[in-house]
Amino acid sequence: MRKYLQIDNLGMRFETKKGSFVALRDINLHIAEGEFVSLIGHSGCGKSTLLNLIAGLLRPTRGAMLLANREIAGPGPDRGVVFQNHSLLPWLNTFENVHLAVERVFGERESRAQLKARVHRALELVDLTHAETKYPHEISGGMKQRVGIARALSMEPKVLLLDEPFGALDALTRAHLQDELMQIVVRTKSTVVMVTHDVDEAVLLSDRIVMLTNGPAATIGDVIAVDLPRPRDRLTLATHPAYLRCRTQMLQFLYRKQMHQAA
Amino acid sequence: MNVVNLKAEPLRGPPAEASMSAPAKTVALQRASAADLQASSEIDKPDYVRTRAPEWLVRALAMTLGIASFIALWAVIARVGGELPKPSVTWDAALKLFADPFYNNGPNDQGIGWNVLNSLGRVAIGFGAAALVGIPLGFMIGRFRFLSDMAAPIIGLLKPVSPLAWLPIGLLVFKSADPAAIYVIFICSVWPLMINTAVGVRQVPHDYLNVARVLKLSEWKVFTRVLFPAVLPHVITGVRLSIGVAWLVIVAAEMLTGGVGIGFWVWDEWNNLNVQHIIIAIFVVGIVGLALEQALILLANRFSYDSKS
Numbered sequence: 001m002r003k004y005l006q007i008d009n010l011g012m013r014f015e016t017k018k019g020s021f022v023a024l025r026d027i028n029l030h031i032a033e034g035e036f037v038s039l040i041g042h043s044g045c046g047k048s049t050l051l052n053l054i055a056g057l058l059r060p061t062r063g064a065m066l067l068a069n070r071e072i073a074g075p076g077p078d079r080g081v082v083f084q085n086h087s088l089l090p091w092l093n094t095f096e097n098v099h100l101a102v103e104r105v106f107g108e109r110e111s112r113a114q115l116k117a118r119v120h121r122a123l124e125l126v127d128l129t130h131a132e133t134k135y136p137h138e139i140s141g142g143m144k145q146r147v148g149i150a151r152a153l154s155m156e157p158k159v160l161l162l163d164e165p166f167g168a169l170d171a172l173t174r175a176h177l178q179d180e181l182m183q184i185v186v187r188t189k190s191t192v193v194m195v196t197h198d199v200d201e202a203v204l205l206s207d208r209i210v211m212l213t214n215g216p217a218a219t220i221g222d223v224i225a226v227d228l229p230r231p232r233d234r235l236t237l238a239t240h241p242a243y244l245r246c247r248t249q250m251l252q253f254l255y256r257k258q259m260h261q262a263a
Numbered sequence: 264m265n266v267v268n269l270k271a272e273p274l275r276g277p278p279a280e281a282s283m284s285a286p287a288k289t290v291a292l293q294r295a296s297a298a299d300l301q302a303s304s305e306i307d308k309p310d311y312v313r314t315r316a317p318e319w320l321v322r323a324l325a326m327t328l329g330i331a332s333f334i335a336l337w338a339v340i341a342r343v344g345g346e347l348p349k350p351s352v353t354w355d356a357a358l359k360l361f362a363d364p365f366y367n368n369g370p371n372d373q374g375i376g377w378n379v380l381n382s383l384g385r386v387a388i389g390f391g392a393a394a395l396v397g398i399p400l401g402f403m404i405g406r407f408r409f410l411s412d413m414a415a416p417i418i419g420l421l422k423p424v425s426p427l428a429w430l431p432i433g434l435l436v437f438k439s440a441d442p443a444a445i446y447v448i449f450i451c452s453v454w455p456l457m458i459n460t461a462v463g464v465r466q467v468p469h470d471y472l473n474v475a476r477v478l479k480l481s482e483w484k485v486f487t488r489v490l491f492p493a494v495l496p497h498v499i500t501g502v503r504l505s506i507g508v509a510w511l512v513i514v515a516a517e518m519l520t521g522g523v524g525i526g527f528w529v530w531d532e533w534n535n536l537n538v539q540h541i542i543i544a545i546f547v548v549g550i551v552g553l554a555l556e557q558a559l560i561l562l563a564n565r566f567s568y569d570s571k572s
Contacts, residue, residue, distance in 0.1 A: 057473060075476045076477075076479055077479055079477070081477045083470060085470060087471065087473065087474050089471060089474065089488065089489065089492070100478065100488060104480060105478075155478075
């Protein structure tokens with residue numbers, strides 16, 4: 001396996017008023033190019049912290065991270081982040097929100113028309129060409145999240161980081177967007193790290209599922225390889241033995257081994 | 264659809280309407296009509312709303328009643344108290360006064376229009392200077408903790424000082440009444456502008472700044488695309504407060520400095536014992552203040568974004 005995103009002995013300690021608090025310890029994770037990895041665990045286990053570390057929004061207190069053989073030393077557009085609450089700028093419309101990212105990454109090398117074409121391609125990818133001139137408050141939660149995905153993908157990042165991207169959506173919209181994300185990932189051959197708390201979502205989308213133990217001082221408890229053929233279809237998957245095996249394994253981890261500590 | 268909209272209308276109460284931004288209003292309307300759509304399919308009584316008076320009529324009625332009772336109270340006090348001019352006398356004086364608001368008989372006798380415009384001009388210059396200084400300083404104080412700590416004792420000490428206490432210093436420095444009055448306006452406008460801007464900068468949602476960090480936007484882009492639009496509503500609140508204070512203060516400052524202006528005009532009419540004109544001036548000052556406030560609220564609504572949706 002070629003190591004693309006490499007996380008070695010990563011640890012994160014926060015200095016708070018009540019003293020120091022170890023959020024993560026001894027995280028070792030190697031992700032290959034084109035792989036889809038989910039991080040799952042009970043709330044407060046530090047899975048979002050891990051994602052923020054990869055994004056560079058936080059600096060680790062121990063260990064090292066490499067992306068395509070370069071150290072992660074801060075945030076950068078080579079990692080496209082989709083935030084849980086979409087984080088679109090409310091004073092920019094759909095086009096402008098994506099354009100802000102495109103302009104930043106390709107603005108120096110490409111013409112205005114090329115930048116515009118990139119925005120259009122990104123919006124086409126998430127099927128939002130019709131909502132180009134709409135402002136965030138004028139579109140639904142699912143659409144906003146799709147703009148967020150388009151913004152992240154438009155930068156052609158080395159890795160796509162999704163922080164509970166569908167957590168705030170209703171079940172039907174979530175299912176629809178999961179299917180859409182699967183197709184997008186196939187088409188763009190993206191490497192993805194996704195934080196989720198949804199067992200089915202993790203199995204449906206991932207190649208591997210990384211399960212974190214409960215915090216404080218959370219670490220990787222177990223890793224499940226999802227041996228399901230792609231393209232995956234949620235209906236036929238529901239009765240697939242491998243699907244059920246993964247699901248059971250996760251539920252056992254989450255509710256038997258880690259339950260006693262969960263708040 | 265018409266019926267649905269009609270029925271949705273009374274659900275939007277006046278206080279909610281005033282505090283909601285335009286997009287929130289549409290959301291509320293959509294929610295209301297969705298709920299009503301369901302209701303109207305169950306109970307088919309489209310007429311029950313029309314038995315209630317429209318809301319604007321009730322509000323207009325209440326306002327008229329308020330003004331009428333105010334004038335009635337004034338009339339009663341004038342009748343009992345003796346010295347106070349009656350509403351009718353004041354009204355006649357006002358008609359005469361506003362028949363020619365822009366006459367000019369030399370520096371000490373000018374129409375009410377000139378007086379108001381002169382005062383507004385001073386407020387505009389003083390406030391403009393305060394905006395040029397206060398808003399950029401507010402951004403810096405909000406963005407850099409060290410500057411904020413540096414500024415805190417100065418602001419804390421100087422903010423509660425009555426602007427008029429600065430007037431002698433102004434007269435000393437500028438050796439002239441007009442710049443001194445403008446300087447007083449500057450001093451009282453600058454605090455709300457600075458403080459509101461700084462608070463706005465500190466309250467920019469972390470998510471927006473994270474977007475800027477992930478994209479690694481340049482400082483200039485962060486300012487123009489993230490910081491400035493996010494802070495703008497706070498800046499406008501600061502503008503509203505400081506113009507309100509400036510308009511309060513200009514009357515007092517002009518009473519002390521003299522010249523052409525509504526404040527000095529009031530003092531002049533007091534020296535002439537022309538009490539009707541003083542009452543008219545009170546109304547004029549109130550109406551101009553109200554107009555300024557309303558104009559700025561309109562401006563604020565134009566620039567408010569519904570960040571929650």
